[in-house]
Amino acid sequence: MKIKPTQQSWIRALDSKFKICSKKLTNFKICYKALMILAALALFASALLSGQEEITIRIKEGMPMIPVALPEFQFAETSLPNNEIKNMIYETLWKDLEFSRVFKLVPREHYSYISRFDPGAINFKDWASIQANILISGQLETTADERIIFSIKVYEVNSARFVFGRNFGGKKDLSRMIAHRVADEMMKHFGEKPLFTSKIVYISETDAGQEVYIMDYDGFRPTRITFNNYIDMLPSWSADNEKIIYTAYRRLNPDLYMFDIYSGKTEMLSAGGVNYAADWSPNAEQIVYTSSKDGNTEIYLRDMKTGQEKRLTFNPAIDTSPCWSPNGREIAFTSQRNGTPQIYVMDAEGSNIRRITTEGSYHDSSAWSPDGMRIAYVSRIEGRFDIYVYNLKSNSIIKLTENAGRNENPSWSPDARHLVFSSNRSGRYQLYLMDYDGRNVRQITSAGENKMPKWQKLYK
Amino acid sequence: MKKLVVLFVVLSFAILFNACGKKAAKVAPVREPVVEKVEEPVTQVEKPVLSEEEIFQQKTIEELNKDQILKKINFDFDRYQIREDMKPILQDNANWMLKFAGVNVLIEGHCDERGTIEYNIALGEKRAEAAKNYLASLGVKAANIKIVSYGKSKPLVQGVDEATYFQNRRAEFVITKK
Numbered sequence: 319m320k321i322k323p324t325q326q327s328w329i330r331a332l333d334s335k336f337k338i339c340s341k342k343l344t345n346f347k348i349c350y351k352a353l354m355i356l357a358a359l360a361l362f363a364s365a366l367l368s369g370q371e372e373i374t375i376r377i378k379e380g381m382p383m384i385p386v387a388l389p390e391f392q393f394a395e396t397s398l399p400n401n402e403i404k405n406m407i408y409e410t411l412w413k414d415l416e417f418s419r420v421f422k423l424v425p426r427e428h429y430s431y432i433s434r435f436d437p438g439a440i441n442f443k444d445w446a447s448i449q450a451n452i453l454i455s456g457q458l459e460t461t462a463d464e465r466i467i468f469s470i471k472v473y474e475v476n477s478a479r480f481v482f483g484r485n486f487g488g489k490k491d492l493s494r495m496i497a498h499r500v501a502d503e504m505m506k507h508f509g510e511k512p513l514f515t516s517k518i519v520y521i522s523e524t525d526a527g528q529e530v531y532i533m534d535y536d537g538f539r540p541t542r543i544t545f546n547n548y549i550d551m552l553p554s555w556s557a558d559n560e561k562i563i564y565t566a567y568r569r570l571n572p573d574l575y576m577f578d579i580y581s582g583k584t585e586m587l588s589a590g591g592v593n594y595a596a597d598w599s600p601n602a603e604q605i606v607y608t609s610s611k612d613g614n615t616e617i618y619l620r621d622m623k624t625g626q627e628k629r630l631t632f633n634p635a636i637d638t639s640p641c642w643s644p645n646g647r648e649i650a651f652t653s654q655r656n657g658t659p660q661i662y663v664m665d666a667e668g669s670n671i672r673r674i675t676t677e678g679s680y681h682d683s684s685a686w687s688p689d690g691m692r693i694a695y696v697s698r699i700e701g702r703f704d705i706y707v708y709n710l711k712s713n714s715i716i717k718l719t720e721n722a723g724r725n726e727n728p729s730w731s732p733d734a735r736h737l738v739f740s741s742n743r744s745g746r747y748q749l750y751l752m753d754y755d756g757r758n759v760r761q762i763t764s765a766g767e768n769k770m771p772k773w774q775k776l777y778k
Numbered sequence: 779m780k781k782l783v784v785l786f787v788v789l790s791f792a793i794l795f796n797a798c799g800k801k802a803a804k805v806a807p808v809r810e811p812v813v814e815k816v817e818e819p820v821t822q823v824e825k826p827v828l829s830e831e832e833i834f835q836q837k838t839i840e841e842l843n844k845d846q847i848l849k850k851i852n853f854d855f856d857r858y859q860i861r862e863d864m865k866p867i868l869q870d871n872a873n874w875m876l877k878f879a880g881v882n883v884l885i886e887g888h889c890d891e892r893g894t895i896e897y898n899i900a901l902g903e904k905r906a907e908a909a910k911n912y913l914a915s916l917g918v919k920a921a922n923i924k925i926v927s928y929g930k931s932k933p934l935v936q937g938v939d940e941a942t943y944f945q946n947r948r949a950e951f952v953i954t955k956k
Contacts (some may be wrong), residue, residue: 457869528931549806549928549931549932551895551931552895552896567928570884570926571926572899572926572927592899592900592901592926592927594896594899596934608896608899608900610900610903613907615899615900615903615904634895636900636901638896638897638899638900639894639897652896652897654897654900658856659897678895680856681895681896682893682894682897683894683896696894698892698893698894699894703894726894726895727894727895728910749837769895770895
């Protein structure tokens with residue numbers, strides 16, 4: 319597949335040609351949160367009363383998922399009936415909401431038990447009878463000039479109230495993006511971080527070599543970013559998601575390059591030695607990365623405005639794979655200072671180093687979750703590579719992958735509920751999504767070989 | 779009397795011969811045609827034995843690298859220390875580099891696939907560095923040696939057994955200038 323180097327055009331198209339008219343109409347959010355807290359308290363009280371069963375209440379993950387009904391969308395009266403687009407938006411939105419772990423969808427077959435959905439006269443009792451809490455009514459208008467307007471109205475079923483509505487307009491080839499925007503609005507409205515318009519940068523190995531690509535979180539719309547025919551590796555996002563730093567063997571040496579996806583400009587950042595595994599600080603001012611420019615692989619902090627560098631690690635062992643904590647105060651990294659590669663955490667100035675992994679003999683590729691609660695990493699145990707998650711609050715470790723090839727390079731979703739990682743479970747390396755607890759594994763790439771994914775972070 | 783005896787002998791021989799001839803006629807022997815072998819002695823051409831100097835002069839950098847004038851070395855799993863059995867190879871490489879002191883060499887460090895991408899880049903760097911330091915300890919000018927790590931991105935052979943992994947855990951010596 320050869321794409322001309324107009325990589326940035328669609329991203330720009332996304333921003334400029336994508337008009338969003340939106341009005342927030344009520345504040346259902348606060349209501350809902352209060353409801354959830356009440357529910358949690360009730361659960362806690364019942365646990366105290368019964369005194370028999372041990373119930374763990376995890377405020378975030380323990381939140382019951384919100385049942386949503388998504389009846390078939392309608393065409394506007396003036397619209398051309400384009401079923402292809404209607405179905406694409408519907409399926410994309412359905413999959414997003416299903417993926418969220420915030421919402422759960424009332425099964426479609428249940429809709430046939432009740433009277434047909436009429437957006438003009440909604441029978442809320444019907445929808446309540448099939449256990450829907452939220453009802454999304456969607457309307458599509460396609461025009462002769464290849465543009466679409468998609469409108470949603472969101473209702474709270476039990477109170478028969480209109481909650482919020484949005485209209486999205488754009489070119490018809492942005493239909494998937496419109497569905498993702500709707501899903502993001504749903505997340506935002508219920509107090510969650512939007513993630514469905516977020517992107518993943520990764521390395522794809524095709525006939526052309528190993529190049530940098532970006533794609534939607536669900537694996538659609540892959541776009542090639544680099545065209546250098548050298549080995550490119552370990553790309554990562556800038557804090558503003560406008561630049562990508564990656565390593566390329568351009569001058570027979572692995573150096574760091576920074577590519578601006580809007581201007582198309584590339585800048586070389588390093589000089590000498592191996593240079594890789596850059597991670598941008600949450601305050602957008604610095605990067606940390608691994609370099610052997612002084613003769614040994616150490617971790618360096620670089621000010622992105624002044625270019626000044628500060629070395630953070632000082633020992634003859636291997637120090638690599640640095641990764642910021644989301645508050646920017648700490649850095650997780652891999653060090654072999656005690657003989658084998660282990661995960662450590664240090665303060666962002668390089669002091670106060672403490673070891674995180676205590677068992678096993680091979681850990682690397684740490685990724686700090688955006689909510690600050692967990693560090694995901696890769697462990698090699700008896701030749702198997704699996705993804706583990708260390709919970710900083712409970713000080714416990716859980717294993718997320720098992721008996722499925724080699725699993726590497728985990729990266730968190732912006733809302734910390736999901737991970738993207740690479741695995742060779744189906745032969746060649748491909749990218750997979752999975753939830754923070756190892757559930758809902760889903761393959762999102764299949765052409766060539768795909769690895770080293772990094773999900774965008776949304777620091778703003 | 780003598781003539782009679784001679785005649786008798788001749789006659790008896792004649793009869794005998796005749797009888798034999800008859801018998802032979804019955805079992806007609808096939809006589810193989812005589813083939814003369816024509817041979818020419820193979821002339822031995824003396825192969826030119828090039829001295830190291832001549833090889834160095836005549837071959838391009840690409841040819842020297844292709845012929846693996848400088849031999850690669852292998853490493854133990856997860857380690858970057860020079861193995862005892864690889865030291866003679868490094869000694870040979872050092873001797874050659876000392877002989878042709880103007881040569882510049884790039885040492886590439888490689889790893890097998892049983893490591894993470896990030897850690898393997900560091901490990902490959904350590905392997906290349908260990909090889910460089912060993913050559914330097916044998917008198918090779920460190921300034922003539924550059925190192926690079928490819929981690930696990932350039933395996934020499936494909937496979938999932940220890941023999942494959944062993945071949946892939948290596949340092950290669952690439953001549954970049956002569």
